[in-house]
Amino acid sequence: MTILNESGIPDVLPPLHAVNGLAERLSDVLFVVVGTQAEAHLVQTLPAAPSPNLPPFRRNQRVIFAVIDPDDPPQQGVLASRIVESAAGLRGTKLVLLVAGRTAEALGVDAAFEATLVARKLGLPAEAVNPEAPREVPGVLSTDLEDGVLAALVHRCPKRRTSDLVETASPAKRGGLLLGGLLGRGTEAPDSGDGRPVVLLGGILTPGATRGIATELLRAGVEVAGTVPETGIEELPPLGEGTVVAVMDPNLTLAASAAEKRGATVVKTLMPVGVDGTARFVQDVAEEAGTRTSEVVRARSAWEDLGVLRNRIRGKRIFFTGDTGLEIPLARFLVDAGAVVLEVGAPRLDRRFLSVELQALGPDVDVVVSPDYRGQTNRIEESRPDVVISSPGLQLPLVARGHLCRSPQDFLEAGPYGYGGARRILELLVRTMERAETLDSMNL
């Protein structure tokens, strides 16, 4: 594996586009997009996952735009009271999220403060989410808002009772940090014999994703205490010290660090994408939770089941332009399955967070950080890959030049997680290639 930095302009969907999809998935959250006409227009014009056939526009009553007039920015608190007025009409709202980025800030809106006001007046939790939140590593992924929203959900998880106990324990224990830590761990030891509670984080855009992974873990003898997101805000599992958090998506850096800040242990392992990824994920999560298990047999039989599909994929040349961050685990699995991955674009690459994934990536894969979309187009033209997993902005130009394209969102919708997901990934690719062959064989 080689990592190059192209310092270009990557083609990435704006993170804000995800508001529609998230509002549909989280049905008890009210999204208030704070900004100018530009933000409102963006959210409205880009449906959750743009495809060549733009679906008809449907308004979601849980998405509200706070359009601020730049000449007349509101006084502090005005925004909050307006939100309170409109939230009153929406039954079943359990959480208000103020999505406010740099323009809101430039207009002098203190989203966090307004959120506190909203929370106080409505008696509901409210949080500010910044889709352009500063991160350690530069770059934008189209899933940044998803990450921020999941981090907000992590904040909403009830605190764990055991940690409360530790905290309210005698002050003598807090004497030294190191000592306190050691003691804390010591008191938990008998608890972990029972197995520490596991919380799954991610899979927000794939319905049923967390359930599938939970089943895999259960098979290994680990019971999943809960997932983030849950069906409702009130069902969110307790999350705090002693909780084992298993992250399912490679792009959830904010959410993962939010969980870490609460004292939970975030398992450093592969994402549960592909056969080996799932096996390693289950094994490592189980180990962290206090159960030893081996997935070798499962993984071997899963690979054997994929035999026919692997034969279809073997030697196929695949190019990832990069958009969602899911590309790296996908590439890792496809290389294992016998495909040749020409390039993986990574608009943002958090090497620390993804260290395990990057180590597992085959030796012949080039990862291009902050790729330039024109450069990528040229490289695609030169290398003529069999399939391009492209960002939505490049899809039509590439298809017009005769390339076979799928978007990473297609994989997310199909459900790439678990052993079953490995099959779905390969099936999706094989289907794509088969259809192209049928169409190509037509004599037009």
Add this chain to the structure above:
Amino acid sequence: MKLLRGVYEGPQSFGTLKLAASIRGAHVLLRALPGETYFRTLYGVRERTGATVPVTLSPLREGSDDSMAPGDLARDLSRVVRRHPKTEIVILVRSEASLLSGESISVTMPSEIEGTGRPPLLVTLPWEEPGMRETEAAELALEDLIRARMLDRPERSPYPTVNLFGPPIFGPGAEAEYAEAERLLDMVGVEVNARVPLGANPVDLGRLPRAWANVLLYREIGESATLYLQDEHGMPRVTTPMIGAAGTGSVLKSVGELCQLDPKSVQRTIWAELARTAKLPWYARLEPPETFQNRRVAICGDFTYPLGLGYALAHEVGLEIVACGTYLTHLARDFIFHAHTFTEGAFVEEDPDEVAARLEAAKPDLIVGTHLEADVADSLEVPFLPLCPPVTGRPFVERPLMGYAGSSVLADALDTALREKRIESTGEAGMQWTDGALQEAATVPLFLRARARRLAEEHARTQGSGEVTREIFLESRL
């Protein structure tokens, strides 16, 4: 500050991008945050072509770094020129975030860039401000572009020609509108000198005064440009919307006058087209009067389409226009003035919820509007025709709404929409609502309210209740 459930228009940068993407040989250098570049994606899904959109991002970064990464405006500009040697105009557009960040932008086109010939023209838009809307910005930008290209006074063409000022990309059937207008003008013996902005090239922009007159198909974008051409170059303009048979005939006759054509020959062409192509008058005659009697239509859209459609539906078809609105607040006075020729219910409103309230109050039997009115029509259970921009979805076959062919498209649309017999409001009209139920209903978002009311009344009926109580209303909402 307003809380909205939708917006009709995009920000000013979106308008300029739409305009620039319509003109061949123009390239936009967009100063924006890295997360603001959705235009490429949108262009792909809307236009459904494989063309790459001529927009280059110059990302707005915090702090200055000495790396060669994009972000330095002057360097990005010369990169654009080097990468796109055929570009003749580079337009510098700033996004809302860039305008709000307060960064000062001063950049000039270098006199020579290695490896290229004459550098392209750089057009900056000094009037950009964060609160501006897309249509107004596109209109101003078009005037600026034309002014920038107007270097000499080209001679008037020896034979009658006109310029067509029509809609930009993403308009419903924009290409087809120009084509239909050009076909009709060709029939009366007038050549089209240039189509502006869709399909124009920079050379066309400099040669606009060759034409004898300007025909404004889409006034929203062409207004200030044609006024400039009228003042500076003495070019007359035709502003009647070319919608419906009457509107089209009026435009052709005006063009005939301005181009000193024989009125009789123009009239003959019009008659021939009325016999062959224009089916709206024919449809109006074929249908029994009952189809149109007491049928109320509410229209909402930009400027040209609601006015043109309103006039045609009121006078040519005989429908009652109970409401006709525009979301273009900067054209409010003109709109109200023109709309009064066919309706008492003219309004100007840019909040879709308020529009929904107006439409609902007007009790229409048919709604003609933008994609934002689809929900309202759905909730009111009345037929809906998405004929005014902005609309989503793009058919592979573009059909015009202007001209005589467009009048036939309109006739088809009306035929389908009006064929369904009106459903008389089922059951007992005017079910009683308790105060508590009314209060609850008032909290439902406007575009869903009609449906909520209907469902509640149905629920009350199945419960055997003569009135809608708060409990019944809440149950029906579950």
